[in-house]
Amino acid sequence: MNYDLIGDIHGHSEPLVELLEKLGYRLSNGVYRQPERQVIFLGDFIDRGPNQRDVISIVRPMIEEGAALSVMGNHEFNAIAWFTEDPERPGQYLREHTDRHRRQHQVFLDAYQGALDYAELIEWFRTLPLWLDLPGLRVVHACWDDALVADLEVCFPSINQYLDDNLLLRASRKGRSEHDAIETLLKGKEIELPKGHMFFDKDGHARHEVRVRWFDGDARTYPDAFLGPEKVRSNIPEDPIGADHLLQYSHDAPPVFIGHYWLDTEPTLLAPNIACLDYSVAAEDGGMLVAYRWDGEQVLSNEKFVTVAREPSQAPTGA
Ligand SMILES: [Mn+2]
Numbered sequence: 288m289n290y291d292l293i294g295d296i297h298g299h300s301e302p303l304v305e306l307l308e309k310l311g312y313r314l315s316n317g318v319y320r321q322p323e324r325q326v327i328f329l330g331d332f333i334d335r336g337p338n339q340r341d342v343i344s345i346v347r348p349m350i351e352e353g354a355a356l357s358v359m360g361n362h363e364f365n366a367i368a369w370f371t372e373d374p375e376r377p378g379q380y381l382r383e384h385t386d387r388h389r390r391q392h393q394v395f396l397d398a399y400q401g402a403l404d405y406a407e408l409i410e411w412f413r414t415l416p417l418w419l420d421l422p423g424l425r426v427v428h429a430c431w432d433d434a435l436v437a438d439l440e441v442c443f444p445s446i447n448q449y450l451d452d453n454l455l456l457r458a459s460r461k462g463r464s465e466h467d468a469i470e471t472l473l474k475g476k477e478i479e480l481p482k483g484h485m486f487f488d489k490d491g492h493a494r495h496e497v498r499v500r501w502f503d504g505d506a507r508t509y510p511d512a513f514l515g516p517e518k519v520r521s522n523i524p525e526d527p528i529g530a531d532h533l534l535q536y537s538h539d540a541p542p543v544f545i546g547h548y549w550l551d552t553e554p555t556l557l558a559p560n561i562a563c564l565d566y567s568v569a570a571e572d573g574g575m576l577v578a579y580r581w582d583g584e585q586v587l588s589n590e591k592f593v594t595v596a597r598e599p600s601q602a603p604t605g606a
Contacts, residue, residue, distance in 0.1 A: 288324075288325055288421075289323065289324050289325075289580075289581060289582045289583060290324065290325055290326070290327045290356075290424070290581045291310045291312075291321075291324055291325070291326050291327070291578050291579070291580055291581070291593075292326070292327045292328075292329060292426065292544045292562075292564055292578060292579045292581060293306065293326055293327070293328050293329065293564065293576070293577075293578045294329050294546045294563070294564030294565040294566065294568075294576065294577045294578070295329060295330070295331035295360065295546040295547065295564075295565040295568065295569075296328070296331065296332050296336070296342050296346070296568065296576065297331055297332070297333070297334055297335040297336045297362070297568060297569035298332075298333060298334060298335050298336025298337060298338055298339045298342055298394060298395075298569065299336040299337070299338060299342070299568050299569060299576065299597060300336075300338035300341035300342045300345060301338070301597075302568055302575075302576040302595040302596075302597045303342060303345060303346075303576060304345070305576075305595045306576050306578055306593065306594075306595045307319045307326075307345075309593055309595065310324075310326075310578060310580070310593060311324075312326070312354075317348055318348045318349055318352045318354050319345065319349055319354060320349075320352075320354045321354075325353075325354060325355055325356060326349060326354065326355035326356070327355065327356045327357065327358075327419065327426055327544070328346055328350075328355060328356070328357035328358070329357075329358060329360070329426065329428060329544060329545065329546035329547075329564055329565070330357060330358045330359050330360025330361075330362070330363060330415065330428040330473075330546060331360030331361065331362045331363070331428065331546055331547065331565075332346055332360070332362070332363065333362050333363065333366060333395045334362045334366075334391060334392055334394060334395050335394060335569040336394070336568075336569050337394070339394055339395050339397075339398035339399070340398050340399075343408065347411065356419060356426075357415055357416075358415060358416055358417065358418055358419055358426050358427055358428055359412065359415035359416065359417055359428065359450075359473065360428045360473065360546065360547070361428060361429070361473040361474050361547070363412040363415060364412075364450075364458075364469065364473055365382055365388070365391070365392065366392065366395060366409060366412060367381075367409055367412050367413055367450065367455065368380070368381035368382035368455065368459050369381075369382040369384070369388065369392055370405075370406070370409045371409075371455060373456075373459075374452075374456065375456075381455065381456065381459035382459065387492075390490075391490070413449055413450040413455075414448070414449055414450075415450075416446075416447035416448075417439075417446060417447060417450075417469070417472055417473070418431070418436060418447070418472060419447075420436070423541055423542075423583055423585065424541050424542050424543075424544065424581060425540075425541050425542070425543045425544070426543070426544045426545075427472055427473075427543065427545060428472065428473045428474075428545065428546055428547050429471075429472065429473055429474050429475035429545055429546070429547040429548075430471050430472055430474075430475040430476055430501045430534075430545070431472075431502075431536060431543045431545075432471055432472065432501075432534055435468045435471060435472060436472075438468070439465075439468055473547075474498075474547070475498050475499070475501060475514070475545075475547060475548070476498070476499050476501040476532065476533070476534065477496040477497060477498050477499065478496060478497060478499055478509075478512065478528060478532045479495060479496050480495055480496060480497060480509070480523075480524065481509075481524055481526045484522065484523075484524050485522070486519050486522035486523075488519075489516070489549065489570065489571075497509065497512070497513050497514075497515065497519075497523060498513075498514050498515050498548060499512040499513065499514055499528075499532065499533060500512055500513070500514045500533070500557065501514075501533055501534045501536070502533075502534065502535065502536035502543070502557070502558055502561050503533060503535070503558070504533045504534070504535030506528065506533060507527055507528065508525055508526065508527050508528060509523045509524055509525065509526055509527075509528055510523050510525060511528075512528055512532070512533065514548050514557070514563075515548055515549060515550070516549050516550065516551045516567065517550075517551055517552055518551060536558070536560070536561065538558070538559060538560060540560060541560065541585065542560040542561070542562065542581075542584075542585060542587050543560065543561050543562075544562050544563075544564060544579065544581075545561070545562070545563050545564070545565075546563065546564055546565040547563070547565050548563050548565050549565060549567045549570070550563055550565060550566050550567065551566065551567050551570070551574065552566075554566060554575070554577050554589070554592035554594060555589055556587050556588075556589055559586050559587060560585065560586065560587060561587075562579050562587050562592075564577045564578065564579055564592075565577070566594070568597050571599065571600055572599045573596070573597055573598050573599040573600075574596075574597055575594045575595065575596050575597065576594070576595045576597065577592055577593070577594050578592070578593040578594075579591055579592055579593070580593060
């Protein structure tokens with residue numbers, strides 16, 4: 288099977304429709320299809336953008352009718368944990384209802400909280416696999432880690448059919464190995480900046496860690512290892528890092544497609560077998576929704592990105 292992989296959508300249905308049409312998908316009985324190909328979504332359907340329901344009403348039928356596959360993004364995982372009451376702490380939730388967490392999730396809550404289909408949508412999010420290991424390619428929201436994938440498969444054999452209560456609870460407890468595992472797969476590897484260094488992220492939060500090129504065991508300094516928007520780079524010191532923070536991913540292993548990193552350059556491969564497809568479609572100053580047309584190649588090509596630009600929001604919608 289040949290696949291069109293599509294990066295983080297974050298509530299922007301207009302670029303999604305434009306991209307699907309550009310890729311040759313046509314609406315038929317409520318489902319965008321292309322007879323010879325399937326889409327693979329990289330997760331993060333929700334939060335941030337203006338069309339939370341419209342995005343779900345496009346991607347969900349595609350997945351349910353076999354026109355697409357998908358992995359879970361950290362925003363879907365967070366939505367599940369926000370919704371789910373903590374069985375050991377009545378009245379509390381697996382994701383704490385702090386102001387900061389609420390702000391990150393507000394546009395989704397505005398669209399679904401109190402609606403009859405909210406609980407059912409959360410149930411559906413729980414069916415999204417954490418990763419896909421398909422013939423010739425691998426898909427995960429942020430970081431492929433062979434050892435974690437192998438461990439989780441042994442401990443939780445049905446992990447990619449349904450995120451069960453046991454795993455959801457363990458993954459929501461800081462300090463547990465399951466928490467670290469899900470964080471790594473869905474949010475990537477982060478390393479602490481040297482003392483005294485920090486920067487503000489797109490939401491204005493102070494960050495003391497950076498996301499890193501987990502696949503690149505040759506990175507020796509913070510700038511070598513940094514993976515994220517280029518506008519942040521001037522805050523990254525030249526200091527050396529400990530190489531044991533990185534995983535490395537063999538150049539002979541199948542290509543891995545990831546989203547998550549809010550890149551802001553022209554789409555470019557991160558390595559001959561690593562492509563990130565998140566180019567900040569939801570950024571306030573505009574960005575791109577990005578796909579990669581994959582036809583079985585094991586060495587990826589910069590020629591195969593397909594993009595749709597989104598202009599900056601006219602009036603930021605606040606919160
Ligand atoms: Mn993400």
